Amino acid sequence: MRLTKQKIILNSAINAFNSFFSAEDIYQRIKGKNLSLATVYRFLKNLEEKGEVHSYLCNNRKIYSCKKDNHIHFTCEKCGLVKHLTVKTVDFLQEITDDNICHFQVDVTGICRDCLKD
Numbered sequence: 001m002r003l004t005k006q007k008i009i010l011n012s013a014i015n016a017f018n019s020f021f022s023a024e025d026i027y028q029r030i031k032g033k034n035l036s037l038a039t040v041y042r043f044l045k046n047l048e049e050k051g052e053v054h055s056y057l058c059n060n061r062k063i064y065s066c067k068k069d070n071h072i073h074f075t076c077e078k079c080g081l082v083k084h085l086t087v088k089t090v091d092f093l094q095e096i097t098d099d100n101i102c103h104f105q106v107d108v109t110g111i112c113r114d115c116l117k118d
C-alpha cells in the first residue's frame with residue numbers, strides 16, 4: 001500500500017476522536033484496511049515526535065490526544081475508584097518555569113464523595 005494512502009486512512013481515523021484514544025482504538029477503526037497494529041504504533045510515534053499528538057499513561061496503557069489535553073487522575077485511597085478530572089489551563093504551572101509546558105499528567109489522591117458519606 002502506498003504510504004500516502006496509509007497516512008490518509010490513519011489521519012482520518014485519528015481525527016474521528018476528539019478526545020483520548022489508544023493505538024488499539026485506532027486499529028479497531030481501520031480494521032479491514034490492511035494496516036497492522038505495528039504500523040499504527042509507528043505512525044503515532046512519528047506524530048508524537050512532531051508534536052501533533054500528545055501521550056499519557058492511563059491504567060498502564062498509553063493513550064493519545066490530538067489536543068494538548070491535560071490528563072488528571074483522582075484515586076480514592078479508600079475504595080480505589082479512579083476518576084478523570086479536567087483542568088482547562090496550565091498557566092499556574094507555566095508561571096514557575098521558563099521551559100515551555102506542552103501538556104501534563106497529574107495523579108491526585110484523596111477520599112471520593114461516596115466514601116466520605118460513610
Ligand SMILES: [Zn+2]
Pocket residue numbers: 053054055068102103
Ligand atoms: Zn504535548
Ligand SMILES: [Zn+2]
Pocket residue numbers: 057058059071072073084
Ligand atoms: Zn486516565
Ligand SMILES: [Zn+2]
Pocket residue numbers: 076077078079080081111112113114115
Ligand atoms: Zn472511595
